[in-house]
Each structure stands twice: as structure tokens, then as C-alpha cells.
Amino acid sequence: MALFSSLPRIAILGAGIIGLTAAYELAVRRGVRVTIYDVRPPGRGASWAAAGMLAPAFEAADAPGVHPRLFELCLASGALWPGFAQELAARAGRPVGFDRTPSLAAALDEDELGRLSRIAATLRRAGLAHTELSAAQLRRREPALNADVLGGLELETDVRVHNRETVSALLAVLGAHPKVRFVDGPAPLKSAGGRVRLEGHDAILAAAGWETAIIKVEEDGQRFSLVNWDTALDDIDCHGGQMLAVRADEGAPERVVRSGRVYLVPRSEQVVIGATVEPDRVIDAPEADVIEALRLEGVRLCPGLAAASVVESWAGVRPGTPDHAPFLGETITPGLFVAAGHYRNGILLAPVTAKMLADEMLGEAPDGLAAAFSTRRAFAATP
Numbered sequence: 283m284a285l286f287s288s289l290p291r292i293a294i295l296g297a298g299i300i301g302l303t304a305a306y307e308l309a310v311r312r313g314v315r316v317t318i319y320d321v322r323p324p325g326r327g328a329s330w331a332a333a334g335m336l337a338p339a340f341e342a343a344d345a346p347g348v349h350p351r352l353f354e355l356c357l358a359s360g361a362l363w364p365g366f367a368q369e370l371a372a373r374a375g376r377p378v379g380f381d382r383t384p385s386l387a388a389a390l391d392e393d394e395l396g397r398l399s400r401i402a403a404t405l406r407r408a409g410l411a412h413t414e415l416s417a418a419q420l421r422r423r424e425p426a427l428n429a430d431v432l433g434g435l436e437l438e439t440d441v442r443v444h445n446r447e448t449v450s451a452l453l454a455v456l457g458a459h460p461k462v463r464f465v466d467g468p469a470p471l472k473s474a475g476g477r478v479r480l481e482g483h484d485a486i487l488a489a490a491g492w493e494t495a496i497i498k499v500e501e502d503g504q505r506f507s508l509v510n511w512d513t514a515l516d517d518i519d520c521h522g523g524q525m526l527a528v529r530a531d532e533g534a535p536e537r538v539v540r541s542g543r544v545y546l547v548p549r550s551e552q553v554v555i556g557a558t559v560e561p562d563r564v565i566d567a568p569e570a571d572v573i574e575a576l577r578l579e580g581v582r583l584c585p586g587l588a589a590a591s592v593v594e595s596w597a598g599v600r601p602g603t604p605d606h607a608p609f610l611g612e613t614i615t616p617g618l619f620v621a622a623g624h625y626r627n628g629i630l631l632a633p634v635t636a637k638m639l640a641d642e643m644l645g646e647a648p649d650g651l652a653a654a655f656s657t658r659r660a661f662a663a664t665p
């Protein structure tokens with residue numbers, strides 16, 4: 283994109299953690315005027331539904347078929363989180379729950395033990411801190427774990443943040459910022475000369491999660507979907523997720539613990555138990571049988587949770603792509619940028635996404651890592 287002689291005015295479509303963090307980077311850090319549009323309440327989609335794990339190792343160090351540089355992208359964003367969390371909390375005057383305590387990964391069967399040893403091998407090759415733990419060592423670190431655990435890992439790379447507090451802090455800072463305007467409704471996008479335009483703005487960032495491709499654009503009185511301006515957006519799919527929170531009574535874990543598809547995250551006097559991954563499903567409300575099955579998986583990992591009462595259950599929709607990595611950067615339509623498809627890593631990848639998009643929207647050529655996540659990329663394999 284051409285360099286602007288003065289700062290551009292930018293429209294952000296989507297007020298989830300990706301759109302909000304991009305707005306923070308552009309407006310608060312770089313002084314750009316932004317307008318944030320959303321048809322839904324800000325920050326109440328996947329960003330609210332998430333558990334807040336920032337987990338490069340568990341999510342991407344051994345994930346066959348995913349984008350070959352996803353782990354690198356996750357690590358790059360993990361490195362930005364401490365500074366981002368500290369700065370955001372200071373500006374907002376409220377905590378965001380960033381906690382550097384390493385997560386624990388536990389194996390209850392041989393398959394999971396094998397997966398954890400592959401994760402450890404990747405971390406070893408990359409020189410990243412982690413500790414391989416026997417069953418006894420693991421239970422010393424987290425006594426709430428099932429006595430049948432076979433062993434596991436302590437992952438220094440994998441930490442956590444309170445995602446709901448983070449979203450609230452972003453909304454507080456952005457809501458009070460003179461360069462930021464929120465619009466509760468769709469952006470009146472128009473197409474002219476093969477480009478997508480929005481009056482009063484120089485560039486557009488589409489960051490509406492799984493709904494990014496279906497954002498509407500008016501052309502000759504008709505409404506078309508954004509996917510017509512970059513057909514790659516058609517690859518953004520949806521992965522429903524359901525989860526619950528139980529009361530953190532005696533016997534509850536104090537550390538983030540993961541095993542296979544189940545994770546337990548202590549948060550605000552509760553323990554979050556997550557999560558299902560349900561491809562091609564937009565789930566509006568949690569389903570009782572699914573939540574009960576998930577609760578039992580959580581209890582298997584930490585039996586002391588058996589009697590803990592369920593405080594809340596909910597559902598959300600993750601946006602995915604065939605290689606489980608986001609689309610980042612300018613689309614094939616000049617002036618139209620995208621940041622969507624973060625799959626299970628939206629909270630983790632928010633700071634690096636915001637930085638890469640802000641760099642590119644303000645005229646810098648994308649670096650090698652950013653370019654690898656362009657909508658022009660080919661998908662090697664489907665995981």
C-alpha cells in the first residue's frame with residue numbers, strides 16, 4: 283500500500299479482541315484516527331467466550347497440518363504480551379489478569395504422553411524453557427490432579443490472561459480516547475472502481491471473526507458479501523465451542539492444567555472447564571448434555587471438582603482457516619485489509635496481529651513472517 287503523506291483514517295470492522303487491539307495499536311500507540319464498527323455488542327463474541335490461555339506450545343508446537351510458521355507467530359505474540367498487558371492495565375487503571383505462572387500439561391494415557399514428548403522435543407530444539415515432569419513431580423506442582431496421571435510438562439511459554447478483563451480494559455481505554463469512535467451497527471461500505479470504500483476513511487480492516495467474509499458491501503444499489511473482493515476469505519470457517527465454569531472450592535486446581543482437549547483455568551473464584559471444538563457449527567447457547575460431558579472430563583483430570591457447582595456455561599464461535607492460522611494483511615483489493623481466522627489462538631495472537639496490521643496499514647512492507655499469513659498463501663494440507 284502507498285505511503286500516506288499524513289496519517290490515514292482507518293475503519294475497523296469488528297469489535298472483538300482483534301479489532302480492539304488493532305484500534306489500540308493504531309490510535310493509542312500511533313495516533314491514527316479509527317472508527318470501530320460492530321453489529322453486536324463489543325467484545326462479547328469469541329473474545330468473551332475464551333478462557334484466556336496464551337499457549338504457543340500446547341496449541342502449536344505439535345499440531346500436524348497447521349501453517350508451518352504458526353508456532354513462530356504464536357511465540358512472537360507471546361513475547362509481546364507482557365508489555366502489552368502492563369501498558370494496557372496502566373492506561374485503563376485496572377488489572378487484566380496477566381499471569382506468568384507456567385501452565386501444566388498432564389497425560390492420562392500413552393497417546394497424550396507421546397504428544398507431550400513431541401512438544402518437549404520441539405521446545406528443546408527451539409531452546410525454549412520447559413520442564414519434563416514425572417507423575418509425582420506433576421502432582422507436587424498441582425495436587426488437585428488425578429492420581430493416575432502418567433507424567434507431563436511445565437510450559438514456561440504458556441501463560442494466561444483474564445480475557446474478559448482485557449476486553450473491558452480495551453473498551454475503557456478506547457472509549458475514552460479522542461481518536462477513537464465506536465459505531466453500533468454495520469459500516470456503510472460501497473464499491474467503486476473495484477475497490478471497497480467507506481466515506482471519511484482511507485483504509486478498511488475487516489476483523490469480524492467468522493463473519494468477516496459475509497460483511498456487506500453496496501454496489502449499484504445491490505448488496506454483496508466482502509468475499510467478492512478476495513475469494514480467499516471464503517476459507518474462513520467456524521468452529522463452535524462450549525464450556526463451563528464451576529465454583530473453585532477445596533480440591534480445585536490453582537494452576538492452568540491441560541490434557542488433550544480439556545483445560546482447566548482458575549479464574550475469579552471459579553474454574554473454567556473447556557472446551558469443545560465443533561467444526562461448521564454456530565452455537566447460540568450451550569447444550570446440557572455437551573456441558574455435562576465436558577464437566578466429567580474436567581472431573582477426570584481433577585477429581586476434586588466432582589461436587590463443584592456449575593456457575594455458568596456458554597458457547598462461542600471460533601473463526602478458522604484450513605491451516606488453522608489467521609489471514610493477516612492487505613487483501614487482493616488495495617486498501618482492504620484483513621485480520622481474521624485466528625482459530626483457537628485469538629487472544630494470544632492479538633498483539634502481533636495488531637502490530638503487523640498497523641505496520642502494513644501505515645505503509646511498511648510486511649516482513650517475512652507477516653507475509654506468510656497473507657490471503658494469497660496456498661494451503662499445504664488440511665489438518
Ligand code: GLY
Pocket residue numbers: 333335523556557600625626627
Ligand atoms: N484456546 C482454547 C480454545 O479455543 O478452546
